[in-house]
Amino acid sequence: MSAENNLVISVQGVLGIISLDRTSHLNALTLQMIQGIQSQLDQWRHDPEVQAVLINSNSPKAFCAGGDIRYLYDSYQAGNTQYQDFFATEYTMLSTLRNFPKAVIVMMDGYVLGGGFGLAQACHIKVTSEKSRFAMPETAIGFFPDVGATHFLSRLDEVGVYMALTGEQISSSDALYLDLVDYHVPSENFAKLEAALSAAPILNPVEIRKIISAFITHPVESELQKRVGLINKHFSYPRLEEIEHSLAHTSDARDQDWAKKMLDLLQQRPRMAKQVSLKLQQTGQNLSLEKCMQLERDLQDIWLEQGDFIEGVRALIIDKDKNPQWQIDNVNFEKTLEKCWPAWSKQYIDSLCYK
Structure with missing residues (x-):
């Protein structure tokens, strides 16, 4: 296990794990975190010992609250182009995730906002808990929903417009209803699910979904659906x-x-x-x-x-x-x-x- 760039990297069995570990900032993504995720994916792409990747969080409050907007602000005020480098690096990483040849699982417990939402949507198998809250709140700071929201929100028609304009948070039940996530697992069972994935000798998409299915429960009714x-x-x-x-x-x-x-x-x-x-x-x-x-x-x-x-x-x-x-x-x-x-x-x- 290694920890750097606010990421904790480990391999458990045939599962490679990337844990977001900037808990003091609700795991807001820094350029170094984005580069670290990219680098680790590049290392695991051709590693036969790693059959699947799990991205999760060490924060009890958030999976990821977005990008490091203070960094973007400071870069612009300093008159350099590092903010453009941040966006370019982030989008390269998101493309790598989407097209990764091995299954990428994301487990979300707590806030999933902005850049964190985009990171989760780029993963292949999405697991959420009753504690999860999703939003693209960019208009509140004079920005627009990015990190792929032009695609994944627009597929929701009027609901996507509502989420993009207002930035309102939705629950895990709402996200399931909208097919933005795949599975609901109680927060208290996240550690057990991770242990089960780590213990599995084979982690292809079919086997991963079988393992997850043993932990899923039905969430409360979606308020957004009403x-x-x-x-x-x-x-x-x-x-x-x-x-x-x-x-x-x-x-x-x-x-x-x-x-x-x-x-x-x-x-x-x-x-x-x-x-x-x-x-x-x-x-x-x-x-x-x-x-x-x-x-x-x-x-x-x-x-x-x-x-x-x-x-x-x-x-x-x-x-x-x-x-x-x-x-x-x-x-x-x-x-x-x-x-x-x-x-x-x-x-x-x-x-x-x-x-």
């Missing part, structure tokens, strides 16, 4: 203004409290982040995962300069005054998109432009 009709009603509109108008003018008294809460949330988010998040969800439905990821990468490289991310992090993380001064408009944003996006995406510029 609200799908309501979400579909309000978040099916093609324009942000129509969504907010629908929430503001709901006619059913039983739904007014929820609608008001969602409207209040949306009105706290910057317009640019909401507009682009909405358009990415709409466009992502028609794109492959690879092209969704490329769109996100193109936007990431210009967003810290053009978007509200820096101001959002300042207000919520650095100064903690919780009073971000969002941009009202950005007339240069459309021109920037036209310059930075590759030729294959030109047909989508009109729908993605900030208008």
